[in-house]
Amino acid sequence: MSGSGFGERFRVTTFGESHGPGLGCIVEGCPPGLVISEEDIQQDVERRRTGKSRHTSQRREPDQVRILSGVFEGATTGTPIGLLVENQDQKPRDYRNIADRFRPGHADYSYLQKYGRRDYRGGGRSSARETVMRVAAAAIARKYLRQETGLEVRGYLAQLGEIPLGFECWEAVEENPFFCADSTRVPELEDYMQRLRKSGDSVGARINVVASGMPTGLGEPVFDRLDADVAKAMMSINAVKGVEVGDGFASVVQKGTQHRDEMTPEGFLSNHAGGVLGGISTGQDLRVSIALKPTSSIRLPGRSIDLEGKPVDVVTTGRHDPCVGLRAVPIAEAMVLLVLMDHYLRQRAQNADSERPGPLVPGQAGE
Amino acid sequence: MSGSGFGERFRVTTFGESHGPGLGCIVEGCPPGLVISEEDIQQDVERRRTGKSRHTSQRREPDQVRILSGVFEGATTGTPIGLLVENQDQKPRDYRNIADRFRPGHADYSYLQKYGRRDYRGGGRSSARETVMRVAAAAIARKYLRQETGLEVRGYLAQLGEIPLGFECWEAVEENPFFCADSTRVPELEDYMQRLRKSGDSVGARINVVASGMPTGLGEPVFDRLDADVAKAMMSINAVKGVEVGDGFASVVQKGTQHRDEMTPEGFLSNHAGGVLGGISTGQDLRVSIALKPTSSIRLPGRSIDLEGKPVDVVTTGRHDPCVGLRAVPIAEAMVLLVLMDHYLRQRAQNADSERPGPLVPGQAGE
Amino acid sequence: MSGSGFGERFRVTTFGESHGPGLGCIVEGCPPGLVISEEDIQQDVERRRTGKSRHTSQRREPDQVRILSGVFEGATTGTPIGLLVENQDQKPRDYRNIADRFRPGHADYSYLQKYGRRDYRGGGRSSARETVMRVAAAAIARKYLRQETGLEVRGYLAQLGEIPLGFECWEAVEENPFFCADSTRVPELEDYMQRLRKSGDSVGARINVVASGMPTGLGEPVFDRLDADVAKAMMSINAVKGVEVGDGFASVVQKGTQHRDEMTPEGFLSNHAGGVLGGISTGQDLRVSIALKPTSSIRLPGRSIDLEGKPVDVVTTGRHDPCVGLRAVPIAEAMVLLVLMDHYLRQRAQNADSERPGPLVPGQAGE
């Protein structure tokens, strides 16, 4: 394989560049009989679309998803689902000025080192635009898992730069362009982003994702652990620099008596583990947190070199997000969904008929 | 695949339980002609062995590695390398008392949920003992990469519980049982561990790993990024709860002007990215940091339930590490080595003949 | 994975149904820098197109291939290549009469057993139309291998029903609609096919494929042998029921002294092995032969059952090939190309730097 596919039993393979003709993917392994339409997929794709608020990139892409195969008479057939989004608002000429130089913090230099050539139009394959297909494919997983198991995967903005943001309720998340779970903080964020945009700089963010209604037994020892696959999935998102499961780095200073989640017949008493023990789901909420770096595409000049190794200044024009974290919630949810869908089918392959006890505890400590 | 293999072109598949007959692995994809002996492998395996200091588990395992195939007349043949370590110091009866109950914070409950049965002898497959084979296999990668590219992968203890530990020099790391890179701090650590052991409790740790002499161009867009595969590799180690590449979670509060690593003809001016841009190596040092939770195997009683869902108290006897982080440095190095070896061979498959420019900058900002 | 992808390092994943919106594929692993255009691909696709002679299906599909990604400024970038052909001449209503019954010899019954539902429009995913993407993807491999190694993969019709057909020259193959390598036999074949078409029946065929200019060392012990992967590739083509490498079934009656290919400093004295020993290429011509069954889509009525298990007669209308073997030559070549490309890149990954001797004999016995 060459890196553009994810998953074993529910496998998504993507193609496409930021300013090429379009983006697409093939979804393999979706069980037959799932009722699915382009509208179902479009709904999730809309959540990550650019140009919806002034705080994100102003590129106007309708991101209209076409289903090209694998669905017949309204339901999946079990054969591969081909999805396609044609690009509409490409502006490759915005990038001609960086064709001969490397933007600091971008993949320009590393791609050239790898391939000996690069598609400089908006980062080509390294653009965050590629993630539209992750979200589209995950919409299928979301619908399937919700119907089969009641599983819900939801994320929210947990920190914007130096501003930590608490969790109030899931409803709030969909009501503001920041995916903030506390409506009272929205004006503060509006203000912060406006100042940031004016400054020409960008900033990092932290996002939390929670999967509730988790089946038990997902994940495989010893390498393909549920948390290991989540870590890979998350780190494969552009700009992500850190991943935590459960208490994450806070565990470093904890004692064993404090961290271990005790159990009673009424359920777990805490969820420091984040829903995974030994790489396998316990039925508690899966809790994941990620760090996103500040966008490197900023209009403040930076030092760099050109193709001949000579010093140059680079100013990034084009349309960019001053905080990629703001649009990353749907993408982070998508990656968790892809991992869970894959492991759900893997678990079914191997252990469908084992005499498993079923959850021994009624609920979970949750968030 | 079923989760016990790692890597595509350099693939390690492991088997074995903590208190079963032994542990083994098959290493596929090692190029032919590498001079390698059991001693070469043993050397790395020794570094993670238990029973060497009073601060780690007192289980006495010689961990003698046998090469069963793939090496002929002192060098690899290109065919699979079979490795075997037979267990010597099993004490399965230590675990009979937990056969009917779940140790809090262990994989007991999740394994039962997955498989409907579990090998309760020391955690069976979920034991950290399994990692001996990761270290053995990675010893082969270490020798190969060192010879071919000059690459070095080294780790150290960066924090023990609440005690942060700086980096002084690599030599110090090998001179104390804590893998501490600052010899002056060793008495403090001795003292801390002694008190911890007496208390019966355990504590978390942070470990840093640095790969220097990195080839450029390793990693694949968009899912099999170098950092994504590192994240998976790290999170697949027992007790790891968080992974950072470069500045990691510190990136959340950074500005773009601060985070982006500017370049000059003399090299990168910083290394906030940790050696990876767009998932592909830049030639700078790869910098990775992980959080390890406190061991759940402690002798202080914890609440749990038994196989019938009834409340019980659990006390973990047996021989355990009060801080798994102390022995995790060789394991963390091993996982980084496995990722780098795999991507080195993958890069060679695809891009061997591309007219790649070679590094355009002389050095790197490094650590 | 779910069955719609082929190859490890050069991986082709396809989607699409016979009478759906279109067919597409993603080609991963093509090295960067290959000059390739839609015309290059179209040329190979034309060779398998329907509606070009009266001896094949009359469905008129332009089969116009679009490159959607992975090619920039005329050359491959190393990232995935997305290819798309939109269907133009669908006639799904031709198939409404078989929606409730199983055509004998078709995949109707087995698909329903597998998925619980099926796309009955022309066989949906089981249609030979799916192979257009194999040919398109293989055109990229053909161009790459030809440039890098001088490798040529060519096939011809070796038997039509009871008529065996000898090999005269490769030029002849492209000059008649039968891919017959002996021009003098063409009138006989025209006549035979005309009578067959009138009879309403169909017939089987045998095709031979030869790869000349073979690199040595392709193939992996012990499962992913070159011949094993060729066998899978060939048997994955619709209607193929048998595969031979080298002397194939004729080997059963041979003696060891007769079969073994002796060597002299001037080269191999024969090629009974077909260019593969121990699953690895010797540099001799790779010789493969396949058997194709007679098409099951014939207008002579056959006994079958309907969805309720009741007896029915089935008459296949629609547009079909009376001998699928006639159009299978480009498809068989394509599959050999995909295998060779994949193993060429795999060999390069592992053994790029081994001190290999290079071929020790100047030529080969060849065809």
Place this chain on the structure above:
Amino acid sequence: MSGSGFGERFRVTTFGESHGPGLGCIVEGCPPGLVISEEDIQQDVERRRTGKSRHTSQRREPDQVRILSGVFEGATTGTPIGLLVENQDQKPRDYRNIADRFRPGHADYSYLQKYGRRDYRGGGRSSARETVMRVAAAAIARKYLRQETGLEVRGYLAQLGEIPLGFECWEAVEENPFFCADSTRVPELEDYMQRLRKSGDSVGARINVVASGMPTGLGEPVFDRLDADVAKAMMSINAVKGVEVGDGFASVVQKGTQHRDEMTPEGFLSNHAGGVLGGISTGQDLRVSIALKPTSSIRLPGRSIDLEGKPVDVVTTGRHDPCVGLRAVPIAEAMVLLVLMDHYLRQRAQNADSERPGPLVPGQAGE
């Protein structure tokens, strides 16, 4: 992956050389709860063991299989099963005389071309001795499939050189060293083999394998078809040069009216397809036939070259089978079992919950 593993959900990875310390494998994906012992496995391994009759190699290997992991308290745990056979009767010095030259028809030349070096001791990795692990792993699949589905996989010798051999009954197969399904022919075979052995030459063979009690719906469109995976599995066996499913090459001269298997409410009226339509099992018997070439290890001298390309004569000493076909029946059965087990689990992953109709016809035409 590097070629030594087979299967996706039931994956067997093997290691070991003919005259090295031993042979082993890791079996991943076996569902938990299967009662299995070393004796269960030994029973199948015995069937392929050498030295049992004077018609096969006289190498005396006990082939004692040890289970090193994955089985606890008599049943599988769901984690990887490690199997090991230590070699006992190695005679590496038998091969010193061929260390500097290539045996005609062996993998000596191709391995050297691939790797730049080779283990010349009895062919090293290319030896048929490697297949002991295939049989051991398949014994687990056999027991599982028999219990779960009633599936039986059985093979017999269908032709020895020019002597075709009919099928009388399965009981006969186990009662003679030829795996001949017709006891009345045994004296003729004894006689033939005696003359062959005296002549110093070897001969080819044909083997038929039949899987009865087949589940429907196994196999995946479009590449991982059941028959395609069977073809690969079979061609991966040493000495196999051809594979047929159903009528195989006989299909070439058949008409569509003759080949297509008609259906009635009482079942299929014939089984020309061999139990597979569109790559997916129909529930009819899976019928497979393979051609094995004559052994190349014969004591009659053959022309070859040495490592410097100079002409030499090669005489193969050591202990060899004059007809490898005689011991290939258990190996061929093993490979079919591995394919069926893998596809059984794959089918379960994807389609466990689809509303599948269940077989619509009561029986099958069968053999």
